[in-house]
Amino acid sequence: MSTFVPASRVSNIKISPSTAAAARARELKAAGRDIVDLTVGEPDFETPAAIKAEAHAAIDRGETRYTSVNGTLALRKAIIGDFSRRLGLSYADNEICVGGGAKQILFLALMASVDNGAEVIVPAPYWVSYPDMVIANDGKPIIVECPERDGFKLTPDALEAAITPKTKWLILNAPSNPTGVAYSKSELEAIGAVLLRHPHVFVLCDDIYDQVWFKDEPMTTLVAVVPDLKERVLLTNGVSKAYAMTGWRIGYGAGPAALVAAINKLQSQISSCPSSISQAAAAYALSSDQSFIKESVRVYKERRDYACKRLNEIPGLSCVVPDGAFYLYPNCGGVIGKTTPEGKVIENDLDFVLYLLDGVGVAALQGAAYGLSPYFRISFATSMEVIVEACDRIEKAVMSLQ
Numbered sequence: 001m002s003t004f005v006p007a008s009r010v011s012n013i014k015i016s017p018s019t020a021a022a023a024r025a026r027e028l029k030a031a032g033r034d035i036v037d038l039t040v041g042e043p044d045f046e047t048p049a050a051i052k053a054e055a056h057a058a059i060d061r062g063e064t065r066y067t068s069v070n071g072t073l074a075l076r077k078a079i080i081g082d083f084s085r086r087l088g089l090s091y092a093d094n095e096i097c098v099g100g101g102a103k104q105i106l107f108l109a110l111m112a113s114v115d116n117g118a119e120v121i122v123p124a125p126y127w128v129s130y131p132d133m134v135i136a137n138d139g140k141p142i143i144v145e146c147p148e149r150d151g152f153k154l155t156p157d158a159l160e161a162a163i164t165p166k167t168k169w170l171i172l173n174a175p176s177n178p179t180g181v182a183y184s185k186s187e188l189e190a191i192g193a194v195l196l197r198h199p200h201v202f203v204l205c206d207d208i209y210d211q212v213w214f215k216d217e218p219m220t221t222l223v224a225v226v227p228d229l230k231e232r233v234l235l236t237n238g239v240s241k242a243y244a245m246t247g248w249r250i251g252y253g254a255g256p257a258a259l260v261a262a263i264n265k266l267q268s269q270i271s272s273c274p275s276s277i278s279q280a281a282a283a284y285a286l287s288s289d290q291s292f293i294k295e296s297v298r299v300y301k302e303r304r305d306y307a308c309k310r311l312n313e314i315p316g317l318s319c320v321v322p323d324g325a326f327y328l329y330p331n332c333g334g335v336i337g338k339t340t341p342e343g344k345v346i347e348n349d350l351d352f353v354l355y356l357l358d359g360v361g362v363a364a365l366q367g368a369a370y371g372l373s374p375y376f377r378i379s380f381a382t383s384m385e386v387i388v389e390a391c392d393r394i395e396k397a398v399m400s401l402q
């Protein structure tokens with residue numbers, strides 16, 4: 001029997017660790033283990049009823065065929081309207097592309113632009129998919145560690161030092177998965193000043209969490225702060241996180257027309273277009289009543305405040321308070337070197353999350369998967385009841401270490 005041998009672009013990458021960890025938590029639950037799952041990367045809310053109703057209506061109107069590659073006109077208009085209303089940005093129709101999730105747009109943007117050896121600067125901690133997306137497209141991820149003392153943010157000096165003649169992209173994700181931190185206006189100005197000195201560097205601004213935002217001052221983005229970069233920024237976003245629509249698979253990008261045309265060309269050969277029905281639902285979500293976002297953010301914020309407080313009270317752990325998104329990235333440096341009741345020494349953050357899973361049934365993700373240790377990532381996109389139980393269990397686990 002002949003054995004299948006994958007192409008190097010497959011063997012060179014790994015399955016997303018967060019997807020794998022979520023699957024592992026589900027398996028353990030199915031096997032009867034009492035697991036508190038904090039690996040989830042999606043809202044625990046239902047998609048609002050009015051959005052669902054619009055999808056039904058789209059089916060009834062017969063919107064069940066291929067759409068144009070760059071999405072329906074209604075969706076493109078809704079995206080342009082949303083960027084204009086919230087961020088004061090103005091995009092033309094040929095500067096918008098639509099895909100099966102922001103993930104697909106990010107992948108297509110890299111596929112459209114990265115040639116052999118092109119470098120992509122990825123600040124760490126990073127969303128687990130970025131390095132592998134770069135590798136799958138024959139590029140070279142340049143990981144730049146952004147330590148906690150810098151607020152987990154890329155500094156202008158670190159950016160300057162990472163740029164080479166081969167740099168194609170900088171990926172900026174804010175609020176960040178996994179830390180939840182975002183850049184202030186002055187921090188973006190400083191990063192922008194470096195980028196203006198290096199006109200060959202483009203920027204992928206992944207703002208997928210920008211509406212899960214806890215601060216009083218409004219969230220902003222690089223291109224709004226430094227408009228001179230507009231021809232070099234692809235702003236990506238989507239309906240997954242803000243509207244609890246992860247399964248609908250609609251994401252989009254706004255950026256220079258030539259890059260958008262290249263993305264659309266690839267899309268025409270890959271999926272033709274995302275689901276027509278999901279596009280109708282997304283267009284409605286972006287242009288109708290936005291109260292769902294306000295209410296869900298209020299609930300996330302309560303959970304964030306509770307979980308941060310509890311974790312910061314546990315000796316050996318400490319947690320930066322996130323500006324947005326629904327993750328915490330606690331520092332577990334204080335438990336490294338300690339011994340579990342079973343006699344195992346916790347040598348790194350992977351050992352710690354395995355101890356949490358085996359010892360007290362809490363599923364979390366090790367910081368090593370996000371490129372910066374010793375940390376672990378937990379999601380608070382789950383009920384308060386689950387969060388309280390998880391904090392109790394984590395506390396018990398840490399207190400049992402010697």
Ligand code: PLP
Pocket residue numbers: 041100101102103104127173176177206208237238239240246250251
């Ligand atoms: N970017 C970041 C930072 C994410 O965390 C995720 C999802 O977890 C995505 C993009 C993908 O979002 P979408 O559902 O639109 O593909």
